Amino acid sequence: MESTTATIEFAPNPAPAIPFIYRFWRGVIRLWFDLTFRKIRVLHEDRLMEPDPALLLVTHPESFYDALILVAGLERQVRCLVPARLVKGLLPTILARGLGMIGHNPENHPAALETCRALLAEKAAVVTFVAPGLANSLGALATHAASIALTAEGPNSMLGGLKLFPIHLFAPVGHTRTREVLVDIDWPEIAKDLISSAVGSEQDRTQEVARQLEERCQENSFRLQPSALSDFLADLEHALRDGLKEEFESQPGGKQKLEGFELSRFVVQWAEQMNYLHPGLLVSLREMLAAWREASRRGALHRLETEEAGTWLSTPPGRAVVLLETVLGFPLAIYGLVNHLMALAVLYWTGLLKKATDGDKFTKWLWRGLVILGSYILEVILVAHFWGRRGAGYYLPSLPVSGLYLWRYTWLLPHQSRIAFLSMHRSVETAGSTRLRKDFLHEIYQALDLHAEMLGLPH
Numbered sequence: 115m116e117s118t119t120a121t122i123e124f125a126p127n128p129a130p131a132i133p134f135i136y137r138f139w140r141g142v143i144r145l146w147f148d149l150t151f152r153k154i155r156v157l158h159e160d161r162l163m164e165p166d167p168a169l170l171l172v173t174h175p176e177s178f179y180d181a182l183i184l185v186a187g188l189e190r191q192v193r194c195l196v197p198a199r200l201v202k203g204l205l206p207t208i209l210a211r212g213l214g215m216i217g218h219n220p221e222n223h224p225a226a227l228e229t230c231r232a233l234l235a236e237k238a239a240v241v242t243f244v245a246p247g248l249a250n251s252l253g254a255l256a257t258h259a260a261s262i263a264l265t266a267e268g269p270n271s272m273l274g275g276l277k278l279f280p281i282h283l284f285a286p287v288g289h290t291r292t293r294e295v296l297v298d299i300d301w302p303e304i305a306k307d308l309i310s311s312a313v314g315s316e317q318d319r320t321q322e323v324a325r326q327l328e329e330r331c332q333e334n335s336f337r338l339q340p341s342a343l344s345d346f347l348a349d350l351e352h353a354l355r356d357g358l359k360e361e362f363e364s365q366p367g368g369k370q371k372l373e374g375f376e377l378s379r380f381v382v383q384w385a386e387q388m389n390y391l392h393p394g395l396l397v398s399l400r401e402m403l404a405a406w407r408e409a410s411r412r413g414a415l416h417r418l419e420t421e422e423a424g425t426w427l428s429t430p431p432g433r434a435v436v437l438l439e440t441v442l443g444f445p446l447a448i449y450g451l452v453n454h455l456m457a458l459a460v461l462y463w464t465g466l467l468k469k470a471t472d473g474d475k476f477t478k479w480l481w482r483g484l485v486i487l488g489s490y491i492l493e494v495i496l497v498a499h500f501w502g503r504r505g506a507g508y509y510l511p512s513l514p515v516s517g518l519y520l521w522r523y524t525w526l527l528p529h530q531s532r533i534a535f536l537s538m539h540r541s542v543e544t545a546g547s548t549r550l551r552k553d554f555l556h557e558i559y560q561a562l563d564l565h566a567e568m569l570g571l572p573h
Contacts, residue, residue, distance in 0.1 A: 132191045139212040143186045147295075154187040157298040162190055167234040167266070167276045169242065169305070171259055173331040174283040175391055176243035178206055183283065184241055185213055187297050193233055194241040195226065195262075216240075223258075227265050234266045234276060241281075244331050260323035263305045264316070277302035278327070284336040285394045292397070298335045303327075334390040338397075343389055346396065349403050350385075350558065351377050357555050384565045399557060406550040413543050416536045423533045433534040440531040443523055450520030453513055457489035486517070 147154060162168060170192065174180050178201060181194040191214075198217040201210045210217065218226035230240050242259050259278075266276050280303075284296035303326075312322035338346065355375055388396055420428065427433055461467045466482050490513050498506035536543075 133214075135212050136191055136214060139209060140185055143182050143209075147186055151293055152295055153293065154183060154295045154297065156187045157296065159188065159299060161299050161302065162188065162239065162279060165237055167237045168239040168302070169230075169234065169259065169262060169266070169276060169278045170239060170281050170299075171244045171278055171327060171331055172241060172281045172283065173244060173334055173390065174281075174285065176200065178210075180243075180283060180285065181215065181241065182209070183285065183295055183297065184281070187295070188239075190239055192239045192241050195230060195243075227261055230262045231265045234262075244327060257320060257324040259327055260320045263323060264309060264320055266305065276305035278305055278308070279303075280331045280333070282334045282336055283394075284397075285392075287395055287398045292394075296336065300330075300333070300335065303330060332390045334393060336393040337389045338393065343385065343396075346400055346403070347377060347382060347385055349407065350381070350399075351375075353403060353406070353551060353554060354558075356551065380566075381562065384562060387565075388561070395561065399554065399561075402550070402554040402557060406547065406554055409543070409547040409550050413540070413547050416543065417540060420533055420537045420540065423530075423537075427530065427533050427537060433537055436526075436530045436534040437538075440526065440534075443519065443526070446516060447520050447523035449512075450516030450523075453493065453516050454486070454489070454520065456493065457486045460485050460489065490514075 144154075162170075170184070172180060172184070176197060178196060181196050184192055184194065193214050193216060195216045195218060196210070198219045201207055201215070201217055209215075216226055216229055230242075233240050240262070242262060244259050263276065263278060280300040282298040282300060284298075286292040286295070308323050308326055309319070311326075312319035314322075354377070358375065385396070425432075427436065458467075461482060464481075464485070466478060466485065490510075493513070494506050494510050497509045501509075
């Protein structure tokens with residue numbers, strides 16, 4: 115008698131239904147991103163698909179805009195914990211309420227923690243920021259996230275299975291060529307494992323969990339590699355040196371020197387922190403720096419070309435004569451090109467236009483001459499057929515003359531016309547390079563002032 119064993123399969127817990135009002139406002143936000151040509155691409159979203167309680171730790175500086183990015187990019191409903199000071203105005207207030215955002219400030223900190231605990235008990239996904247904003251010290255928000263985890267996984271909690279997901283954002287800023295916002299969902303940390311490794315008082319445990327979260331969140335997948343960051347700092351020092359040099363030279367006397375100038379520790383620390391807090395800012399600054407360096411390189415090459423062209427092209431009369439010939443000689447060059455189209459086509463098809471070697475120079479030039487002479491004879495015969503012998507008599511001398519001038523014009527354009535134009539355009543080119551450098555330095559100074567304000571330091 116055969117025995118059968120029944121296999122009992124448990125259906126997975128269904129994901130909680132997303133409210134209509136949330137789906138409506140998410141659709142509006144997605145449409146707005148599409149209209150502003152910002153595409154949101156989420157990496158490793160499958161790690162967040164299970165309907166388990168999840169605490170999302172955003173490593174980007176806290177902002178209402180970033181909360182909207184996560185709402186628009188993720189298929190799962192997320193409840194964002196945002197500072198109340200960031201929700202200003204009628205539209206942000208309506209969006210925050212419709213999307214179920216949790217506003218918090220120092221006065222209602224315990225209430226915000228309890229709200230997060232209740233949401234996580236319902237297996238929701240809660241978003242919090244661990245990167246500092248203007249009103250927070252460096253570890254304040256990581257401590258806030260650790261408090262949420264400890265509250266949710268406390269001794270009296272029946273939650274279990276809470277996962278903490280570091281979320282890395284790459285948000286382009288300024289005039290960067292990148293138009294795509296990237297969201298990377300990193301491998302999660304198990305809340306119980308973090309909490310079990312922390313010992314001592316509640317405050318000590320909170321600080322230990324916060325320290326582990328900070329270390330994990332600094333592993334930003336979009337950060338620059340150490341060599342690239344070192345190159346950026348070296349280029350930044352060069353740009354700041356040029357800016358100070360120009361400023362010193364513009365002052366009366368201009369006696370200040372730049373010996374011993376180097377980046378301060380404050381600037382280096384700012385770059386290192388932005389590398390994992392806001393790598394999109396560093397990428398934008400690198401692109402601005404690269405544009406300025408490329409403009410400076412082109413300007414230096416063009417200046418060298420004009421200086422080596424001789425005194426004739428360095429004077430206004432000489433440049434005027436060259437540019438005048440370039441304009442007036444253009445119709446004659448076109449006429450010569452039309453006359454020699456047949457010969458050029460034959461030379462191209464037969465390979466006679468290619469550069470001749472030392473051994474067959476005489477032969478190639480002989481064949482070239484025969485092809486040109488043959489085209490002249492054929493063209494004169496055609497002109498004589500349609501316009502008579504008198505027309506052919508006038509046309510024949512123009513063939514070699516226009517051919518010789520076409521040869522000169524093809525030499526004139528790259529060797530003299532181009533140099534004359536570069537000489538006239540050099541002031542505009544220098545002004546453009548200076549403007550790019552000033553724009554770059556303005557962005558750098560603005561970012562440094564913001565960082566100093568965040569740390570409570572004078573600008």
